[in-house]
Amino acid sequence: MIKLAIIDDHPIVLAGLRHLLEDYAALSIVGTFSNSNQLLDFIAHQQVAVLLLDLQLPATDPVQFIKALKRARPSMRILVLTNMDQIFTARTMLAAGADGYVLKGIDKYTLIEAIESVSQGVQYIDACLRDDLRNTMLGTGDGLPLLTDREQRILEMIAKEMTTKQIAAEIHLSSKRVESLRSDLFQKLQVKNTAGLVRKGINLGLLPGL
Incomplete structure (x- = not known):
């Protein structure tokens, strides 16, 4: 069972993701959050295997937030779920410690595949960014x-x-x-x-x- 947490500052997005994923037997949604402090308090005391992370949280630097999350819960995998499709942004988040990067336009089954992949320690990149991102990270x-x-x-x-x-x-x-x-x-x-x-x-x- 993959213990999953979700953070997004839009209640309708949180509700939609919960509805989308809660009937999948291999996942257990242990918490949904709308701000960074709530989430940090939660993971200080509760185990989370995978976090779905929206990058556009109010008053939150995503790079510093990812680093703070990794310090607080090193074993937790972070899967960025965002509308931001810039290669530069994806590369920056992965360098900060994110374990995967997918866009909000993906379907349910691709999202589940991404969650399962990062939970197993396998990096997952959205298909439309994968080739370009791989090339830019070679140096x-x-x-x-x-x-x-x-x-x-x-x-x-x-x-x-x-x-x-x-x-x-x-x-x-x-x-x-x-x-x-x-x-x-x-x-x-x-x-x-x-x-x-x-x-x-x-x-x-x-x-x-x-």
């Missing part, structure tokens, strides 16, 4: 930011002044996903706008021939 070894093939292609199209809509059509992604990948590029290259992105790309040799 280049030369001090340069490592871009996935998709990010490199998007960078080159941005440098050619293609719009988000044009890029999305070219690489068969949604405009929302392209905007997310653009945000990842800004964070990786540590720039604030498109002009800075292109300039930094040229300076680092990521945009050869431009």
Whole structure:
């Protein structure tokens, strides 16, 4: 039996997740929480095998919260369940100590699979992020930011002044996903706008021939 806790500041989300998972025989939902202090108090005295964690909790730094959770209950596995689909964010949370990262659009059976995987000590990454995230976590070894093939292609199209809509059509992604990948590029290259992105790309040799 996997003892599961859930934290999300939206009551309707908590209720929905409980309803979704409570009939699954291998899970026992031991608590649902809407703020970080409630959860920290609970795990100080109660065993939890897996925590479903929303990243957007009020007045809570998710990186520091994950570290605090791991200090308080080292054996507890943390599965991030979020709407935030940026590769940079996922990588940051995994580096902080999260054991898995999935998006709220997944179906019930995929969520159960993710919970079971992390409970067994196996890292679980949402399928739509998996390849890009694996590539970015390999490291280049030369001090340069490592871009996935998709990010490199998007960078080159941005440098050619293609719009988000044009890029999305070219690489068969949604405009929302392209905007997310653009945000990842800004964070990786540590720039604030498109002009800075292109300039930094040229300076680092990521945009050869431009």
